[in-house]
Amino acid sequence: MRTIATDVLIVGGGASGLLAAMAARRLKREVIVLEATESVGGSTAASGGMLWLPQNEAMRKLGESDSEEDATAYLNAALGAVNEISTSERRAAFIRTAPKLAHWLDASKLALQPVRGQADYLPAAPGYRKQGRALLVPSLDKRILGPWLDRLRVPVTSGHELRPRTPTELLGATRAVAGRLFTTDRNVARGGAALVIELLNRVLGQGVNVWTDARMTDLIVEDGRVVGLRCLRDGEELELRANDGVILAAGGFEGSEDEREENLPLPTDLAWTAGCLSNDGAAINAAQRASAALGGMSDAWWLPIIIADGSVHPIDTERRLPGCVIVDQAGYRFVNEAGPAYRVGKAMYDRNRTVRSVPAYLVMDNKFRARYELGPWLPGATPRSALESGEIVRADSLSDLATALGIDRAGLLGTAVRFNGFASKGKDEDFGRGETPFERAKGDATKRRNPNLGELEKGPFWAVKVYPGDRGTKGGVRIDAASRALRADGSVVPGLYATGGSAASIVKTNVPAEGTALALACVEAYRAAMHVCGQLDTVDEL
Numbered sequence: 001m002r003t004i005a006t007d008v009l010i011v012g013g014g015a016s017g018l019l020a021a022m023a024a025r026r027l028k029r030e031v032i033v034l035e036a037t038e039s040v041g042g043s044t045a046a047s048g049g050m051l052w053l054p055q056n057e058a059m060r061k062l063g064e065s066d067s068e069e070d071a072t073a074y075l076n077a078a079l080g081a082v083n084e085i086s087t088s089e090r091r092a093a094f095i096r097t098a099p100k101l102a103h104w105l106d107a108s109k110l111a112l113q114p115v116r117g118q119a120d121y122l123p124a125a126p127g128y129r130k131q132g133r134a135l136l137v138p139s140l141d142k143r144i145l146g147p148w149l150d151r152l153r154v155p156v157t158s159g160h161e162l163r164p165r166t167p168t169e170l171l172g173a174t175r176a177v178a179g180r181l182f183t184t185d186r187n188v189a190r191g192g193a194a195l196v197i198e199l200l201n202r203v204l205g206q207g208v209n210v211w212t213d214a215r216m217t218d219l220i221v222e223d224g225r226v227v228g229l230r231c232l233r234d235g236e237e238l239e240l241r242a243n244d245g246v247i248l249a250a251g252g253f254e255g256s257e258d259e260r261e262e263n264l265p266l267p268t269d270l271a272w273t274a275g276c277l278s279n280d281g282a283a284i285n286a287a288q289r290a291s292a293a294l295g296g297m298s299d300a301w302w303l304p305i306i307i308a309d310g311s312v313h314p315i316d317t318e319r320r321l322p323g324c325v326i327v328d329q330a331g332y333r334f335v336n337e338a339g340p341a342y343r344v345g346k347a348m349y350d351r352n353r354t355v356r357s358v359p360a361y362l363v364m365d366n367k368f369r370a371r372y373e374l375g376p377w378l379p380g381a382t383p384r385s386a387l388e389s390g391e392i393v394r395a396d397s398l399s400d401l402a403t404a405l406g407i408d409r410a411g412l413l414g415t416a417v418r419f420n421g422f423a424s425k426g427k428d429e430d431f432g433r434g435e436t437p438f439e440r441a442k443g444d445a446t447k448r449r450n451p452n453l454g455e456l457e458k459g460p461f462w463a464v465k466v467y468p469g470d471r472g473t474k475g476g477v478r479i480d481a482a483s484r485a486l487r488a489d490g491s492v493v494p495g496l497y498a499t500g501g502s503a504a505s506i507v508k509t510n511v512p513a514e515g516t517a518l519a520l521a522c523v524e525a526y527r528a529a530m531h532v533c534g535q536l537d538t539v540d541e542l
């Protein structure tokens with residue numbers, strides 16, 4: 001077997017792997033990034049690309065200020081009590097590093113812009129910010145990648161949420177669709193794909209070795225220290241040795257049916273993840289064999305999804321618009337449909353303990369279907385094949401719809417009457433739909449009283465099955481504030497780091513805001529790279 005030595009080995013070509021590579025290379029380390037698939041980008045390329053980075057300077061452009069005290073108070077209020085995974089040290093490290101990372105990226109000419117209308121999720125929490133703390137890489141021409149464009153992951157689905165909600169936006173979107181057909185708009189990358197392109201471009205420019213089709217199969221441990229790894233590259237088995245350390249940035253285990261069934265709440269299905277299928281948990285398992293402890297394995301970044309045209313589609317826009325409800329199989333609502341994704345997904349599992357709600361149903365009236373997109377389907381255009389396959393069901397009345405779905409008829413009719421009463425008043429007395437700035441910004445801006453509420457009135461009625469999908473799993477390797485892997489007794493596994501989807505997340509209960517997962521992944525990656533290069537003190541002292 002051939003042996004190759006370098007300074008830093010990074011497993012995974014998503015945001016956290018590429019960002020760690022960029023930081024370590026900047027500090028003059030020789031770096032190899034291994035990407036298991038033929039294309040770089042991971043789940044990041046499918047994501048909205050938002051980064052929730054408290055105290056970032058760009059927030060000021062939206063007239064919002066921030067402070068360490070407020071950011072800490074808000075994060076702690078969202079995350080609840082500390083525990084052995086979500087430690088106060090890791091939380092403090094995130095808050096301290098977030099603005100420095102934003103500044104470092106800016107200084108690296110990777111300009112992030114503040115995102116309008118991305119309020120934090122929890123208005124009642126101390127330190128809440130109405131304009132939010134999210135940053136996004138602006139859209140860009142993906143051809144800047146040159147020959148590497150062929151090795152950029154093209155996701156089946158996109159988590160990007162910036163869909164038209166007002167007539168003006170609709171006009172813009174129509175132009176965009178026309179533009180896509182007739183001009184070069186297909187060359188524009190947005191959200192997570194744009195972030196990956198920016199990072200990859202820098203990493204390649206710095207001379208980092210990015211290997212695609214290179215899968216880590218195991219770690220090499222000598223005298224209790226991780227000194228390298230084994231990989232399969234283009235069919236060849238290689239032994240790679242790292243002078244400074246190995247960083248696992250290989251996502252979670254969302255892409256493994258077996259791992260899902262062993263760890264996540266049931267029922268679960270590989271078809272429900274919007275994450276990257278090559279994130280199969282192999283890196284996490286290798287870390288465990290190398291004596292690292294795991295944590296948080298039963299949790300995920302839940303995301304309600306539908307299966308449309310045979311593939312997974314998040315319904316983050318749809319469920320927040322007027323004229324729809326999500327009901328269980330008894331026909332009842334059980335959650336604020338417009339709330340944060342993780343809350344809706346988790347509520348589906350909680351409800352399923354007493355009333356079947358996996359799948360639940362998104363029930364819409366015809367005005368909804370005529371006016372808004374649903375998954376891949378344009379307003380008013382539902383393919384016959386989707387009706388024939390049962391991906392979407394249509395019926396003239398709600399009563400017929402309940403019968404067609406096999407759910408409780410009286411339950412659904414009662415729900416519609418009650419919900420319509422709330423919608424006509426603009427106030428959802430059961431679940432408070434449309435009461436937070438975050439939700440309202442994602443509703444239909446033409447509905448002044450409550451942009452998230454509207455009656456279910458005009459037949460025919462439509463329904464699709466909703467599943468508790470995910471944007472990736474939350475469990476993984478237990479790490480400290482320097483992203484070093486830890487054993488069960490809290491001691492460090494020398495030479496091993498984990499970040500992003502490969503690390504056990506500090507977020508257990510409430511997610512603070514959109515963009516938290518990616519921000520944590522990037523901060524952990526930055527800190528891992530700085531530590532492996534012996535420079536973390538300089539970050540913490542600044």
Ligand SMILES: Cc1cc2nc3c(=O)[nH]c(=O)nc-3n(C[C@H](O)[C@H](O)[C@H](O)COP(=O)(O)OP(=O)(O)OC[C@H]3O[C@@H](n4cnc5c(N)ncnc54)[C@H](O)[C@@H]3O)c2cc1C
Nearest residue numbers: 012014016036042043044047048159216500501515517518
């Ligand atoms: C549709 C969607 C929308 C999302 N929207 C948002 C959002 O707006 N904000 C937010 O905060 N988060 C969002 N997320 C979550 C976010 O994208 C992830 O948390 C983040 O991208 C994780 O980054 P990562 O680098 O850890 O993993 P990834 O980007 O998944 O990269 C992991 C890489 O490792 C590779 N790999 C796996 N195993 C191996 C191995 N053994 N050897 C070599 N390589 C390996 C994989 O092929 C993959 O390319 C979204 C996710 C999805 C799917």
